[in-house]
Amino acid sequence: MALKVRTKITLWYSVILVLIMAVLFLVTMYISDSVILNNVMDALIETVAENSGAVTYRLQSSDDGVSIAYNGAYIVIDDDFRSLYRGVYTALYNSSGNLIYGEDFISAQLETIEPVTGRVQTVQTSSGTYYIFDNILTGTGLDGLWVRGIVSESQKNDSLSFIVRLSILVMPWIVLLAVAGGYFIAGRMLDPINKIRETADEISSEGTLSRRINLESGNDELHLLADTFDMMLDKLEKMFESEKQFTSDASHELRTPVAVIMAQCEYALGESCSREEYMETLETIQRQGKKMSDIISDMLEFTRIEQKTTDVSMADLDFSKLVAETCDEMAAIGERGITLTADIEPGIAAVGNAGLLNRLVSNLVSNAYKYGREGGHIDVKLRRDGEKISLTVADDGVGISADKLDKIFNRFYRADASRSRAGTGLGLAIAREIAHLHGGEITVSSAEGEGSIFIFEF
Amino acid sequence: MRVLVAEDERDLNNIVCKKLTAEGYSADACYDGKEALEYIEAAEYDVIILDVMMPEMDGFELIKTVRSCGISTPVIFLTARDSVEDRIAGLDLGASDYVIKPFSLAELMARVRAVVRKSSGNATNIYEIADMTVDTATKKVVRGGKEIDLSAKEFALLEFMIRNKGVVLSREKIENNIWNFDYEGGTNAVDVYIRYLRRKIDEGFDTKLIHTVRGSGYVLREGK
Structure with a gap:
């Protein structure tokens, strides 16, 4: 410049x-x-x-x-x-x-x-x-x-x-006054731009998004611009924070299985072990490797859905059939002696992506299996009310305490914080993203010790 | 030496305990914060290896509770959270060390020895008494220029005694330190191992190091 x-x-x-x-x-x-x-x-x-x-x-x-x-x-x-x-x-x-x-x-x-x-x-x-x-x-x-x-x-x-003298005497003062006044006013008007620039400078040199322009009150275009920038920075900061959290969570999630694998290998290589011990070591490594693989694929899927990088083709589909099939599959696996009852209104048509909806339903149901009571019961209910389709998955398991309810859809959050029990911690987060993608929402109500009810409406 | 491992990832807990046992230490495993607190209150540990993220009570909360009870057992945090803030928080709460996952088992063992050394006021891993030296890192015992071969349990007993040299140790205290909660070998196990140890380190030497204090227990010291 x-x-x-x-x-x-x-x-x-x-x-x-x-x-x-x-x-x-x-x-x-x-x-x-x-x-x-x-x-x-x-x-x-x-x-x-x-x-x-x-x-x-x-x-x-x-x-x-x-x-x-x-x-x-x-x-x-x-x-x-x-x-x-x-x-x-x-x-x-x-x-x-x-x-x-x-x-x-x-x-x-x-x-x-x-x-x-x-x-x-x-x-x-x-x-x-x-x-x-x-x-x-x-x-x-x-x-x-x-x-x-x-x-x-x-x-x-x-x-x-006399006129000339008067003019020569007065005119320069008028010009001077106008120039000085104009320079001052222009400075005042352009001050917000300087502040915007300074803020941008600080952000790029410090690498933190916490800086704000914070102009004093005023409602000209530049103040509005500064306010808009501030709002954008708020949004960006939040997004960056969540990305940072995601990266940190992801590395944390991956580190534990890596730690197990490395420790197992070090032990097996360093100590003289029996054949049984070697087998045990290998099984552990396999189990942890599988866990890492699950975490990675869930993370990728979540990111793809969230950033909408996958091509999501919507088509007419029979949602009743989809839910029924998923329930049948899950019931066939039948973990921990839990029985599943499906009450599905037949012939409910919906527009959506079959693969993703399938993922949503199975995530909800498998979640119910995970947190259900041993030998307990899961109720799956599908109803249509006018334009609204609602899928209810209820279990009679441990339930979720009120203070944890709003966190369960967060990435890598597990209600009981026990890594060994739950899966990747991304299941509900993925389900929620899929629901959003279909213009729907997943809500949850739960009482600790009595079980949880997840409702998907779209 | 007795170590508590509180880590909710069972596979990891398992391998750390196995390694500790192979080193001749006695290790207890627990899988959540509350359980860990019960263990700490019930037994005297030389080191606690603590995961930060645990169900029921996380590691930070646990160490706060433990320190407020006046227990100053060294704590090594085991965590995947490697941010500087986390490390500062952990160390400020009274942790002796902070190990980031993934870690090397050998390094973890070295750190265990280091914090124990620090808490017993020794600058190295080598303890000396009379003409005997005990290296807790290499597990080598030398007396009168001659290397003595000890089993893992014998070494653990000797290590405990030499770290507390001059202090009379009751049978119960020794048992607690050398064996974990799973051990049900009977009350005379301590006497049995003391006999083994005496045979190996005191037989053939004029100066006896292991002494029986009638009614109290055993002590490692020079002279009477």
Whole structure:
């Protein structure tokens, strides 16, 4: 990342802002220029018109103003005549172009310029540019006299330079304020992203999923994103924990049979044994090997079902027949003098995978055999209630205590924690996964010492 | 030396006991935590080999109970749980050693000897008295530069006595240590084995090591 997003954003709008300011400045300049020019012109024309009205021809001199002898009478210039007003120098000239009133340097200097009525003349002199407006007076005795207003171009530029100065003074501050404010706000807005990145960094460097972004309250998109990430991390952590537990459990489960096999071999190789002892050793090794093989195949099957990597093809099947057949098979093996009674409603059709459903039923039934009372009884019941099929497997064995009930579907959990008795510890976990796969659920109710009832509904 | 093996996997329990017996130790087997507690309360063991995951009462809970009863018998945990946390938990609860499955039987025997050695305050497996040395690892007994050949039971008796040299041991105590609960050989078995042992280690030497303390039992010591 060459530039931070924050810097990029700030840079981008700063450039735009400066451009806008520049354009605004130029437009202002242009408009001001013409407005001021108009103002100056207006002032020039109005002043000349007003001052023209203050010039009268009288026979006697008057106290009202300045009286100048002219053609045997007097030109009286009222006190209203303002020779310098609104930056306009006004002067009175006679017909031969000589200045007769309004003595000042500019008016004198521009004496030689021929009067033109009705429009403003622009005159270049050594001391600058001037706008000139002339009004040739008419009326008794005034013919030939003219009033000239002169305004310096600098009058206009003074106003303009004030605007320029103001702009130059104010605009950078506005830009600076906008850039700083924007940079700050962008930083604030992007802060969650930094936190997200830091959290991700910590997770990858520490390798633990327990870190959270944990933003303070807020409900903009970034806060929502952070919350979503946190939720995802929760989920991931749980999944990883369960995977870790599974791996640890699996290695634990496998270690015990390996320990037995290794110890048996070491003993048989190290001590001088009788033929019977060797046979016994080999039988033990075979038994433990079988156990490992069972654990491995159950683990693989569980993983396949759980991760849905096996191709589970669903088909119409006769569930009643499937349950009946499984029960017959299990009853034929008939462990530990337990009798099995099957009460199966015939002709219940279901959509499912025959192999997996078969596994589910046999897991439930063999579980009942395992934990049933010696010489006890197992009841298998299959019923259909509308769209719902329910399979009940009840035994009258040891039962499960209430605190262990919620754990029995956990992988490698055995209610009596005795490895030698139960199988791989995966049977119920597999059955439950199969039930889930068929959109069903396995529930259990049990009283310690009285037996357990497993119900599969889907 | 008497050892209790508490391990719910019967095949494993069986082979460990067999190996212990072959080494000349007496071994009792039990298959769950509660049973183990009863054994520990009933007899005096030199070492307890304990599985962590057991029905009824797990190994951690068992060692807590045992230690709270003031029994300081060394305990070796036998477990498939190899995480550091588990090992720390086990050792902190007062276990002397922690063996991870799968393990070598020979190593387990060495560890048994090690914890016994530690609890009897000996730095090596070799015990000495007068001109006799007894190596509990190689099961070799040498007196006056001559190697003495002993049967497993005789050696077990000698080992028990030399570990408690100078201490008068009652017949009952000896019996308890040398034979496990399955033995029903009669009360004079101790006297019989003491006679065998005397014949092998004391005959032909001026200094007798095995002495009878009338009314109390036997003691291994130099001089009277």
